[in-house]
Amino acid sequence: MKNHLAFAVNLVLVYFLFLWSMKVVKALEEKNVEQEKALEEKMEQEQATENKSGYIRLKKFHFIMLLFFIVFLSAGITTFALAFGKEKVVTVAPQRTEFNKLYEAYDTLENGYYKNLNQKKLINGAINGMVESLDDPYSDYMSNEEAKSFHGSISSSFEGIGAEIQEKDGHIVIVSPIKGSPAEKAGLKPNDMITSVDGKSLQGMNSTQAVTLIRGKKGTKVELMVQRPGIEAPMTVPIIRDEIPIETVYGEMVDDSIAKVQITSFSTNTSKELVDTLNDLQKKGMKGLVLDLRQNPGGLLDQAISISSMFVPKGKLIVKEEDRNGKIKEIPSQNEGNPNLPLVVLIDKGSASASEILSAAVKESAGVPLVGEKSFGKGTVQTAADFKDGSNLKYTIAKWLTPNGTWIHKKGIMPDVEVALPDYATLPIINPDKELALSTSSTDVQTAQKMLKAIGYDPGREDGFFDEKTSAAVVAFQKAQKLPANGVLKGESTLKLMDLLREKIKTNDTQMLKAIEVLKGRMK
Secondary structure (H helix, E strand, C coil): HHHHHHHHHHHHHHHHHHHHHHHHHHHHHHHHHHHHHHHHHHCCCCCHHCCCCHHHHHHHHHHHHHHHHHHHHHHHHHHHHHHHHCCCCCCCCCCCHHHHHHHHHHHHHHHHHHCCCHHHHHHHHHHHHHHHHCCCCCCCEEEEHHCCCCCHHCCEEEECCCCCEEEEEEEEEEEEEEEEEEEECCCCCCEEEEECHHHHHCCCCCHHHHHHHHHHCCEEEEEEECCCCCCCCCEEEEEEEEEEECCEEEEEEECCEEEEEEEEEECCCCHHHHHHHHHHHHHHCCCEEECCCCCCCCCCCCHHHHHCCCCCCCCEEEEECCCCCCCCEEECCCCCCCCCCCCCEEECCCCCCCHHHHHHHHHHHHHHEEEEEECCCCCCEEEEEECCCCHHHHHHHHEEEEECCCCCCCCCCCCCCEECCHHHHCCCCCCCCCCCCCCCCCCCHHHHHHHHHHHCCCCCCCCCCCCCCCCHHHHHHHHHCCCCCCEEEHHHHHHHHHHHCCCHHCCHHHHHHHHHHHHHHHHH
8 A cells, every 4th residue: 555655656756757857858949949040040151160069059958858868767667666666675674573583493493304394384383382372271373174163163053062162271171062962962061071082182282173173074973081070980972973053042931921041152143043032932921031041151242242231221231341451341231121021040160251241241230140050250252363364363352340340250150049950960971882781890880870760760779880789770771761671781771871861850950940939939
């Protein structure tokens, strides 16, 4: 842009220089004509002398014309160089001495390493190293492929296992599985640590690199090694990848007047989905609402603000943003909200980021009670910058604070009414490929015994030893489910056992039942 402006200015200058030179030349020409007439009148008398004088004048005229031509040509060349020459001809980049060491390291490797180097890989590694030095699990440098995956996860469907993960203390940890996803069906829980994918260790990887390994085409199998807090032995969890649609809102009527709506993440169309769902539930007689944000890992900030505005009165604060200089920006509700609709919000340790913004907003600015468990605790805001080659830099730009000014980062939000799920709701997964049979002893057997007892089949013991009574409980379970009654847990029998446990957790959802009880009290 600057070069083109220089070209235009210089072009105007050359134009005026040209006009001036033409005027000078014309004046000289007219003077020369007058002198030639005088020469003709005196030619006979001073023939020899005047010829020499005319010759001298003619040489002067040609010399002046040549001089103007050189000036004009020089100006033209200068103008062209200013406009289209290399930038180093007209500008000098400021020295960035802080990069000298980086350049030296690059040149040292480029000139001395024993193998030929991939320059692009070196540069990407340098950028990635800068981002990792921030020690911020929410800032990532992404390659072209990783950037596509990142954009797809918030704006369309994708293929994978359907779990939100993050890097935490050097480990890859599950924040929350997506509702109805293969990850949820396999029994993955918040805070499960994934140590390897198909035998490849995730040690030292960031979350973006881990996602690239975990995701894959629909129908393909991935095997995760998972370490669950409180469980000594790691678990091998095989999962068949599937298409994960970004449908984020699920609503239904609990009875004639109470509805429950689950928001699984905050994606591009979540606020629109919620409006449509609430309109539909109002037609069905909704008088009170339980908003379920459990296992919600968050997502887009603008969606959290838009949804909060549906329940927070206009002008009341939704969230505050604090930048690096401590400057605070307050974001109030722009809508009238719906203060006449009794509301209770459910949270747990899988509720993070945008779901915590919504929870804090309705609690502090609309007096809505929270029920469940302490939330995850993510109090930072990220943005993403796309590079020309398709790669992407996601980085933290601010803290977010609750309307009362609290920073919940790594602390979480405590519910007003604390309720835990039954113990059997946190049982680990059993690998269906592993055989559990008479006289075996393991933590998987112990898990199976607890599952059997939870769904109504008494194994006689829960210490991990597979005895005759445990075998009898397995046979009774298999007969009731019309499975081969061989007393062995493997394959279909193991999968069915875990399915029945999930149904049990759903029907005996102590947190939801408590939320409904609290809501009914507000509706009186």
